[in-house]
Amino acid sequence: MGAHFHGGGVNFALFSRHASRVHLELFELPEDAEPARVVSLDPGRNRTGDVWHVWVNDIRPGQLYAYRLDGPYQPEKGHRFNFHKLLLDPYARAMTLHSDWDYGPARGYDPSEGDLSPSKLDNAGSMPKCIVTDSSFDWQHDLPLRHSWSKTVIYEVHVRGFTRHPSAKTAHPGTYRGLMEKIPYLKELGVTALELLPVHEFNERQLPEIHPVTGQPFTAHNYWGYNSVGYFAPKASYSSAGSQRQQVLEFKALVRALHQAGIEVILDVVLNHTAEGNELGPTLNFRGIDNAIYYMLADDKRHYKNYAGTGNTFNANHPVVRNYILDVLRYWVVEMHVDGFRFDLASILGRGCDGKLLAHAPLPAQIAEDPVLRDVKLIAEAWDIAGAYELGNFSEQRWSEWNSRYRDDIRRFWRGDEGMLGAFASRICGSADIYAASGKEPDNSINYVTCHDGFTLNDLVSYSRKHNEANGEHNYDGTDDNYSANYGTEGETTDAIIEMMRERQIKNFLLTLFISRGVPMLLGGDEFRRTQQGNNNAYCQDNETSWYDWHRLETHAELFRFVQRLIAFRHAHPVLSRESFYTSEEILWLGPQGGPPEWHHPHAKQCACFIREEAEHALLLMFNAGMDAVDFHLPPVASGMQWRLVVDTGHEAQQVPLIVGADDMLEITSSYQLSMRSSAILIAK
Structure with missing residues (x-):
């Protein structure tokens, strides 16, 4: 599937069961509204089953392309084909960088009639284009590191935010190459794996252009990336060398360099929903290719089930979508050499086509047992927005889980909440009360005190409540259950006594994290007290709120050394990290x-x-x-x-x-x- 170069030309293949007509359009420039060439696929010669395919001579890697599909526009039956909409290939290995991506023309419906009539507005000029790639790259004999869980220390980081701030002093700020420049720092710290927030293509400009409170221009962008458009394609805007396939090579170079430093790469993947939203969202790819297959639809077929809180839900256990997801994961392992995945809202992967949780969901089990994926690390966020909470029970033993109980119980104990002593001890010992009954071990628990979704560690001890006003949602967004404390005053302070207590609490959290059985995950920047000024939902803050201010490393150099030595102490005392629960003799x-x-x-x-x-x-x-x-x-x-x-x-x-x-x-x-x-x-x- 996708576009594959074979010397004399390219083979294109696209799934669509319900389309009646498919055009492949070839473009010269990313901003072109008119194709240089149109290839009409004949249903008799260019269709095998549900796969539309065509061989095109005399084109090479770097060729830009996209599709148009025709078919029924019948929302009441789940079909939303619109030949006026240029569509991205779900298997595209790269996409052009489109700085002026506008969702408006991409809407597949006429807004004057709700979503019941198709739009006749063409969107080609405002859409990015897919890029034909090849797999050539000098991996320099790179092989998987396969660190055991017992030797793993995860560092969660955002590619852009890590080096975007001027204080990072990198030659290529906010890019894969910028991250490469910081590898000596990561090695010095002692972490063994990077968990990267989404690096596959997403639309940064999905948010309103007018601030809903002030009425002024709103410059917030989708920063985190939980808004997927192209699951195979590395994010073009994270490349320092442009978007004409260079993002693929640069990402591979990053993985190679990290492996050479002994650091694994774990990708945060968002396979539960897409950027197309609900029935009023844009038509970018899946909706216009085969809406009724790719999404869980409500009983009326017009609307979407919404278990991710974003407007739609990927139909993960439909056989076609299940195979697609497996293809995505295999590609990143085989072609990009990544070492594992963290699955956002993973409980959705266990829902059937009707939305109900399956007792023995095929997809998580198939991922765990897939021969290509057999040795990679699998981490589940074992819940979803619709009420599923499967901590300790997500699929089979191969799956580890973000342990939210660890986060909450450790926070509450150190805050001084009453009745937390037993829970605190259980978390330190690997959470047997959560995992033992299902036959799992401490290494199934990813222990963390903070992560990207919530307060930083500095803010956890500096703010008693969230401060998300800059997000434009009247401070309603983000959780109120932070179990935080400010120890005397809200926010930054020069009070020496308050600062002493905050520093001590930070060290208590860190010491607890690194002596606990299970797999520790450190939020990037916590080792030098990175702050988001009390914002606990900085998903839209692609600015100094989220960027890592490296000046703080100079101010908090002693804390960095503290974390560095804690990690070294953990490695030197394997009794702390064994992949089994403590015995009474231990x-x-x-x-x-x-x-x-x-x-x-x-x-x-x-x-x-x-x-x-x-x-x-x-x-x-x-x-x-x-x-x-x-x-x-x-x-x-x-x-x-x-x-x-x-x-x-x-x-x-x-x-x-x-x-x-x-x-x-x-x-x-x-x-x-x-x-x-x-x-x-x-x-x-």
Whole structure:
């Protein structure tokens, strides 16, 4: 499927079951409204089953193309064909960069008659075009890294935002090449995998051009990219070298360079909905190619089921769409060498064509068992907007999941909420209460405190409520369940006491994350206190709100070193990251006095866990979320060994190094006083 160059020409193939006529149009320039050549596909000679196909001689990679399809415009039957609309190939490997992409002409209906009559306005001049590519690239013997989950530390990052700010000081800001320039930084930090927000083609200019509150021009763009247009095509605007196939080569170069640095690439893929929206949205590709196949339709066929909250839902378990999704994933693995995928709103992949959740959904199982995808990492966001919540139960064991319970319980414990001690301990131990019953292990839990969707770590301890006014939705968007606190004043402050507490809480969150069983995921920039000024839904902020301000790395260099050393400590102590739950021989939970913790006391906010390592070594992890210092009685260690302090978040960095080397560790005797809202690690050596 798609366009394939074979030396003397290109073979084009497109699925459509219900189309009556297909034209392939070839263009010279991206902005052309008229094609240089039109190839009309004969239904007798150029159709095999539901696949329309044609061989075109004497064209090469770089050729621009798109389609027009005719067929019934019958919304009441689910059909919305419109020959006036130029359509993008769902299998296009690249698309032109179109800075003036206008959704208006792409609407397939006449707005004066709702969506019941087809539009006769041609949209060719305002549409991007597909690009014929070839697969040639020097991979320099690149092979999959296949890091085990136990050795994986994920860093979630936005390609553009990571280097777009002038302080990044990259030669190619906001691009794949810009990200390549920061690989030494990532390697120094110690992460082993990048989880990239969507890099496939999406329309950045989908948002209103007039601010709904001020009435002034609204410059917000779709920044995150959860608005898919071309699933095979790397985002052209993330390329430093233009959009005539260079985006494909540049993305491959990025993957190759990351692999050479020992860093895997995980893509955030949005296979639950598309940019075409509901019945009033634009006709870009799937709607005009075969609407009734690609989307879940309501009973009246005119409207769309909306399980993603965006207007439509991809019909993921229809056999045709299921094969399409598998083709997308295989392409990124085989041709682009990526190492895994994070599936946005993955529960939608388990809904049948009628929208109901399937007991044994074929698509997630097929993805997990596909021979090509067998070794890649699979991560599910195991819920959707329509109420599905499958945490701990999403498909089979191959699937790991973003653990939202980890996020919420860790936040609530360190905020000082009552009754959280037991949940806190369960999250540290790999969330057996969530995963064990279904036969899963700690590596099925992707542990995170923050992610792109919500507060940054700095903002989690600086704002008690969201501040999304700049999004133009009257601050209604974004969750109100942040479990955050500002510790004295809302937002940035110069108050030394408030800043001390915020810094300590940030370190508590980070220490907890990196000593927990499961797979840690760090939101990019949290290691130097990146802020979004309290915006917890910055999906439309392609500006300094979201861009990484690298000046903060200079200001918070000590925090960077803290994270760097925490990651190194985790790697040096594999007992913390084993892909199995703790046994009673490995771990013992203690209260401050040495007996069991007060699990069921609502005011209990202190605990410690004694973890046995090999060769009689041991770790003691201590946590105090209360407002008073607590003396912890230390358990005995083997003869000839001594408890030594590794880290205490309650110490000022200027007084005691926060993570010390073996030669510098302080010896601790029979008890240890842990300050309010602090955590510490001791090691028996």
